[in-house]
Amino acid sequence: AQSVTQLDSHVSVSEGTPVLLRCNYSSSYSPSLFWYVQHPNKGLQLLLKYTSAATLVKGINGFEAEFKKSETSFHLTKPSAHMSDAAEYFCVVSLGGGADGLTFGKGTHLIIQP
Amino acid sequence: EAQVTQNPRYLITVTGKKLTVTCSQNMNHEYMSWYRQDPGLGLRQIYYSMNVEVTDKGDVPEGYKVSRKEKRNFPLILESPSPNQTSLYFCASSFSQTLNLNYGYTFGSGTRLTVV
Numbered sequence: 584a585q586s587v588t589q590l591d592s593h594v595s596v597s598e599g600t601p602v603l604l605r606c607n608y609s610s611s612y613s614p615s616l617f618w619y620v621q622h623p624n625k626g627l628q629l630l631l632k633y634t635s636a637a638t639l640v641k642g643i644n645g646f647e648a649e650f651k652k653s654e655t656s657f658h659l660t661k662p663s664a665h666m667s668d669a670a671e672y673f674c675v676v677s678l679g680g681g682a683d684g685l686t687f688g689k690g691t692h693l694i695i696q697p
Numbered sequence: 698e699a700q701v702t703q704n705p706r707y708l709i710t711v712t713g714k715k716l717t718v719t720c721s722q723n724m725n726h727e728y729m730s731w732y733r734q735d736p737g738l739g740l741r742q743i744y745y746s747m748n749v750e751v752t753d754k755g756d757v758p759e760g761y762k763v764s765r766k767e768k769r770n771f772p773l774i775l776e777s778p779s780p781n782q783t784s785l786y787f788c789a790s791s792f793s794q795t796l797n798l799n800y801g802y803t804f805g806s807g808t809r810l811t812v813v
Contacts, residue, residue: 592737617802619804625806625807626787626804626805626806626807627787627789627804628804629802629803673739673740685730685740685742685789685802687732687739687740687741688739689737689738689739690739
């Protein structure tokens with residue numbers, strides 16, 4: 584079985600400051616890990632994905648995430664927040680295969696203060 | 698443009714009136730899936746399909762049906778909707794679930810369903 588825990592339901596940062604959204608996972612096997620973003624009244628958009636290649640993954644809009652197997656973490660970071668980053672972010676783990684294919688975290692709401 | 702198209706985007710209906718939410722993808726993906734999103738619960742899988750004529754239950758299948766008669770379409774059917782099915786629904790597709798480790802998922806824009 585697999586599970587995902589997003590450690591913060593809400594994160595608030597000032598524009599121009601760094602962003603850190605935390606995600607821990609549990610998996611019996613080597614997982615694939617994804618971060619998705621959902622802007623208000625929009626669908627889900629893939630930010631980045633880890634699939635057992637480089638442990639530091641770069642995504643769109645300046646986001647990146649580092650896979651740390653020893654800590655079972657896949658935290659999402661961005662050096663400088665922009666107002667347009669305000670959205671809901673989901674950490675997702677995938678083993679492949681049926682109903683366990685995708686397991687979503689409960690989401691982190693990112694608030695950007697002007 | 699490669700995409701997953703859901704219709705309708707918004708739907709208000711009454712308890713017990715059968716409805717269908719359509720999902721179509723133009724990427725020749727084998728794997729398709731339906732999720733519902735509820736506040737504080739994240740996304741939960743309703744049903745999924747590994748390929749044509751192959752469907753199976755996800756985490757919360759009660760009250761829903763699906764069919765996969767063609768590769769591109771994966772409709773979600775609510776035979777007798779109830780208020781607890783009020784939610785935001787997403788359809789997603791992927792090239793192949795068994796080989797998905799190098800493929801992401803493409804999501805539709807969502808269908809906001811209200812059952813009164």
